[in-house]
């Protein structure tokens with residue numbers, strides 16, 4: 001698709017790293033499937049995967065996790 005940020009680039013399939021911070025907790029997900037703009041580098045993660053990330057992060061934070069780094073595939 002066309003990038004909505006720079007309006008010039010085309011997005012391509014790739015993976016990215018997403019960091020979620022809440023209070024004193026930092027949760028990092030690696031290898032998250034995303035569409036990445038070949039011009040400005042803007043990343044687009046689809047709604048389904050965003051939901052999975054938020055749910056997992058909320059669980060970890062509830063359990064008292066302060067810092068966690070994991071691969072998206074094993075988190076989902």
Ligand SMILES: [Zn+2]
Pocket residue numbers: 003004005006007008009037038039040041042
């Ligand atoms: Zn762009």
